[in-house]
Structure formats: C-alpha cells, structure tokens
Amino acid sequence: MSVPLEHDYIGLSDASSLERSSESSNISSDDVTNNFFNLKATELSLGLPGFAKNYEENATKHGSVIKNYMSGAKRGFSDVNFNGSGKGIDAVFDKIQTQQIISSSVAKPVKEEKKNGSVPPSAKAQVVGWPPIRSFRKNTMASNLSKSGDVAEGNSGAEGCLYVKVSMDGAPYLRKIDLKIYHNYAELSKALEKMFSCFTLGQCSSNGIKGKERLTESNLKDILHKSECVLTYEDKDGDWMLVGDVPWGMFIDSCKRLRIMKGSEAIGLAPRRTEKCTNRN
C-alpha cells in the first residue's frame, strides 16, 4: 500500500523501513494505517497512547542503534534509554515539532535483536541458518564494519560497541561503524574517508589540525567552500550538528547517527528538509 509519507530527508533508513513494513504481514500494515490516522488526530502534541506500548515491546538492549525507529520515531525516540521508563518518552514527545511520524516502523513488531548489525527484524531474516553462510564468515564480515580485528564474535554486547549508522547523500546505502574504536576525530574521519572516499574532515586533519579535537568555524567554512561533503551528526536531542564542535568524549556520548551531507546543505547547520528545532539555532 502506498500511504503518502513525509519525513525528513535522512536517507535510506526511512525508506527501507518503509519497504520492510510493506513486505510484512497484512496485519501490521493495517496497524500502520490506524496509527497514521490516530496521529493525524493528535497532531503536534504528545505521542499516541499506543506508542509507548509498542515502544517498550520493541526496545532493544542496545540503545544507540534503533533501526526501526530511525525515521518513525524521529530523533526523539533514538535517545531515550530503553529501560522501559515512561519518563523518557514524555520528554521525547515534548520535542516533537512538525514532524509526521512514520508509524509503520513503530507499529511493526520487532523481535529483539541480540547483536548490533545482525538479524534485521523482518520475518525472512529470522530464518535460522539462512542465508547459508558459515558463522565464522558471518562474524568476520560484521567485524569488518569496524576497524578492530579483536572483535572475535563480530558484534558483541552493549558494553563494547557503539554502532551508529553513517549515511551519505548520494550513496544508495548506509554503513555502520563502531564509534568506540576511534579515539579522536582524526581517526574517525580517516575511517569514514576510506569508506566513503569523499569527505571533508580528512582534509581538515591533513591541513594540520591533527591532534586538536575541535574544528573552528572558520576552518569549516573554508572547507565547505572547497569540497563537497560535510560530516554531521544527530545528537541526543535530535538536532543535527556539525561534527567537530564538541570534545570527542562529548561527541561519542551524544552522537546517534552520522550523515555526510552535501556542503551546500550544511551551511546554517540544518539540512533542507528538517524543519524542526525552533528552540535552537
């Protein structure tokens, strides 16, 4: 079914959850419609009663990577601690502005993910032993996503990894990286550069800013003019910020996902499509 859905221009994650949801059973697509219309009714204010329930059901242990809630929950959901407390949810809903929620991703029942990056919650991926790839190779591929070769089992538990998605405008898919394995912006930028091969911060480091944790605005502006892409991240509050503004430690604490934007979009620190953040500049 094609419910016209509007959401911010994040990238494929939104669309992908759409694809997944439309492939799922009829029941869940009915839920989609129901939730969607409910949402219309409540409009700009608090979330739906149904949301909290679904939300807790679908909570995963690894708070930082919430695949299903990327688009639908807006950024609001992604920062809430998944300990089932209601408080977080309320705080989140306060922040929701003019966004329309893609309820499809929320309504869809999610099986609990044991590991980051593996077993996406669609019915077909739940088949044991399919596709027929040896566990060893499966784990090695997953660990290829991170720099570290020490991750023996690929995606280990919450304590070791902080997987965030990285999307790039113009790229047809996302990557995932483990922020915990980098120690500063330079390392992160190198890794991303390797992954995406068109990346501004890399130039920053080679311009001799290596070692410093912050990028000054003037540097950034210089670079924006020169190159095409800029790295931004979505923080706990759901705002999109330029990477490099805050100390590294603070950055990895608050970073929920990364996005490599076209330079023209990043000026003003707000991408075209997101019309939120009346509270901040």
Added chain:
Amino acid sequence: MDPNLKKPKLVDRVDSVATGGDPCESTRVCRFPDDVLERVLSLIDSHKDRSSVSLVCKEWYNAERWSRRHVFIGNCYSVSPEIVAARFPRIRSVTLKGKPRFSDFNLVPEDWGADVHPWLCVFSTVYPFLEELRLKRMAVSDESLEFLATNFKGFKALSLLSCDGFSTDGLKAIATHCKNLTELDIQENGIDDLGGHWLSCFPESFTSLEILNFASLNSEVSFDALEKLVSRCKSLRVLKVNRNISLDQLQKLLLHCPLLTELGTGTFMQEVISGPVTEFKNMFSNCKNLVTLSGLWDATPLYLPVIYTACARLTFLNLSYATLRSDELTNLLYHCKSLRRLWFDIYTLPSKCALVFEILECKEKEKGIMVTLFKISDEIGDKGLEAVGSCCPLLEELRVFPADPFDQEIFLGVTESGFVSVSRGCPKLRYVLYFCRQMTNAAVATIAQNCPDFTHFRLCIMNPGQPDYLTKEPMDEAFGSIVKACTKLQRLAISGLLTDRTFEYIGKYAKNLETLSVAFAGSSDLGMEYVLKGCMKLKKLEIRDCPFGNAALLSGLTKYESMRSLWMSACNVTMNGCQMLAKERPRLNVEVMRDDEGNDDGQAHKVYVYRSVAGPRKDAPPFVLTL
C-alpha cells in the same frame, strides 16, 4: 620405520599359473606377485579408484589394503575406528569428516557428537606412526590435541576446518610436542581464542614447518617469535597470518621466506610504513613462486598496488576478507591474468553515480523508487564482476559472498547481469558459488550456455522462495538449463521459487550429480522422488524447509545405502515414516533430532539418515533418537 606387520605370501598362486592349470583355475589367479601389485597400486591416490580396485578380487582387495597410506572417511559414523584399523594396517594419513554440513549454519545442536577422541585412541595403538590428520566438522578438545601431540612421535600435519571444542591451549600442545611438524592449518573453526601464546611454544630447535595458517585466529601472537620461527623454517612455503600482523611486520617476514607459494597477509592498511613503498613492492615481486594470495584485510588503494606485479602469477586470489571498492577491485583484477580461482565479497562502494543522486533528490519516498534504488546499488556491485569477466579469462572458480547478508539496509549486492558478464568472459568456469538478491531464468540459461563445464553450481538467491524478478515465474527453467547444458555437474545448490518441475529436470538430466542442497523448494513429494529415482550417482542430499513427506522419504528406500547421507529438516516427515525406513533398512542409521521445545506432535523435525557398517551410534546425546 615400518611397523613389523607380516602379510601372507601368495606364492602358490604364481606356481599354478606356471603349470598352466585348467582354465577355471587360471581365471582365479592373480598374475602378479603381491609385491609388484602393491607397488603398482601404491601409485593410486584417489580413494574412489582404490575402492574400485578393492572390489576386483580378493587378491586385489588385499594388495590394496596393504598399500593404502591415506584413508578418507566422509562420515565418521559410517564406520568405526576398529573396523578401519582392521582393514588398513599401514595408514599414515587420515581425513575425517563429522557433522552434517548444515551444522555450519547452526542447524545442528551442540554436543551432537563427532568426537575425534575415540579415533585417536585406536590410532595410537594401530597407527603409532600416523603423520597426517585432516578434520572437518569434528568435535575436537584440547585433551585430544594434547593426546595427539604426545602419542604420535612422527606426527607431521594437522588441518582443522569447521571444527569446534578446542582452544588455543590445544595448539600449544601441538607446537610444543610435535618435533617434526610440517603443517599446521587452522581454518574457520569454533575455537576458543585464549591468546596468541601458542605460537611461542615452538621450540628454538624446531625447523620443519612448511605450512602455517593461523589467519582465522584473532589474538595477537608474538611477532618476535613468529619472525624467528619463519626465519629458521627454511622450507616454509605456505604462510597465512592473522589480521594483527601489520604491513611493516609482513615485510620483515617476507624477507625470510621469498620462496612462499601461498601467502595470507595481515592487515593491509597502515598509516605510514617504515620503508619506501618501492621496497615493499619489490619484496612482493621477489616472491617468484607466489601463486595464492589471501588476507588483505582493510586493503586501500594506498598499498594495494604493491601486489600488482605479483598478481600476474597468481592463480588463486581470496579477497573475501578484504573490503575493496569496485574500482579498486577492477584495478587489481586487471593485473591478474592468470587467475584460476577468485573469492570475494561484494563490499564495494559505488563511484559517484549521478543517476542515484537524481533519484535521491526526489522528495517522494514511494515504494517504487525504493526498489529502483535497490536495483541500482546492486548493479554497481556488478561492476566488479564485469572486471572479472574481462580480465580473467582462465578463471575456473568464482565465489561471491554477500557483504552483510543480515543487514537489509545495506543494499549491496550483485544482480544477474554481473553473473552473465563473468560467464561471457570466463568460459572455463567450473565452480561457482554465488549469493545474490535477484535472478532471472533467462540469465541462468545464458550462463549455462556460456559455461557448459560447470561441475559445481551453487546459486543462493537470498530471499527464500523468490521468483524470477522480471517474469515472476518460478526459477525452474534456470536450473533446468543448468542440468541440461552442464553434463559434468557434480554439485548443485538451488534456491528461489521452485516447483517440482526443477526436480524433474534434475532427476532427468543430472546424471553425474553427487551432492544436492535444497531449501524452501518443491511443491509435493514428487520433487524428492524425481531426484531419488533419477540421479544415479547421488551421494549427499540435504533438504530443509520443503514440503516433502513420508512418501518422498520412503521412495528412496533402495537408494540410501548407496548414498553417504540424507538430511531433512523442517519438512513433512513424521516419526512413523522414519520408523518405517529404519525397520526396512537395518543397515541405515535413521536419526531424528528432537526439537528444543519438546513438541510431541509426531513430526520428525530433523532427520539424518546415513549408511553405516558400525551399527547405531553409541555416543548419541539424549536429543538424538536412533530408530
């Protein structure tokens, strides 16, 4: 060094030939003295040929058993160690395979069996001079490894693939005690990696190593110990290190062993290497015997070019752990003109694709557009395959693994057009393993026409039950075209939406087929029946999630004793059906694995049937029921 085992002399037989005995007598006579016959037979390596030889007559049977040095046991439960020992008195090398293949995909519970220890115990008395042991899907413990290391004085070669139950402590025992070790090959096992200290256990006096593969181990080994080991083992020809070995360290190692034939590098990314890049390049070029290259973890365009000159001589390139972009892959393959075998995974990044960008600009996130994006990113993955087709005309084997098969948001993959490009450029292809998200009957038909020499065709369309994405028809005709055109086909793995028609084709045309893997396919019992009736040479049949029931199972009553094994899981077979099979065929072991939930619905969820001369298993765990 031979044990003093006597064998009967058959002098009388020779005499009766000389006297020109009556025709009846002479037909039973062996013309050659035993020694000569044994000498001749000792030149035969293939175990299949040896099996045939042993069936000719009693004399040949005896000569064969005395001359056999290597025994291959495809199913460790088909025979017991005592029986092997009784028949073959002079074995030096054993290959032993245990669990059913689907255990690789977590379909077999732990503690199922296939313990190597009982075998080692028997071998220690009968074959104290055992030199080689190659295990696949066996349960191996540290105690077993220690037992092996301490009880077989002349032990030389250990190879472990897909085994589990041991840790690096077991490797310590091997390194410490096996004074004549030439081969240590640790591949893709469920090993408990407790650290890299095992490598330091090779004594200073140890110099015999020829093959060392620890690429799959994660812990760091002492580089100092490794360097010393490599420098004193002058005959080292295969070295595959793990990811922790840096480029600098690799260079140092290569200095010591320029005669390597197979190299598995460690990480191929480093900020700065200590010497000039040209030196590094020369080092690779100096390895004149290098024909196999693997590893290349984290390879980037920065250092990948150092291997270009060496690439011209390569016959096997394993890129399945490297993450290369499609342009990097293309550049690399351009140099690999002699390549016969290529493994890689589609972890390619697209070069800037204007078309993709335009579509992303579009504000409407309709489903239709989503599908197009999906297609385009897969097509970009095909670029790497086009390079294969154009650069590697001698290619015989291609394995393409999916990048991250379980993350559906990462839309990397290949389409049918990639496969077609390869088939056009590489007509000598005989082994293909191909993971993809979509396929068409027409493409596979073209591929079959282009590459009629296929012996192994394993196609995995990752979405179970997916039809031809253009015509929406089942993929029956695809596999039909393969079995019709490829008469030498020995191994086939099928996928996609398939009806009984596929099996009808297989039964009718795949006369040389030995191994068939089936998942989510077929419409009725007929499917399985076609295969069991038609495939004369079938040895292994593994089936999961298909609608085959008791009638299908029992249609193979006369067939299973000529096969190694049958696996059926999540089909429609019931306990009654299995019991009937067990009753009719007492020389088969019919094993049913009980479900976790302990459902007692009469269904047989996992069935494993195999022929055996050793009778029912004595070590079956509680969840395995032998009927």
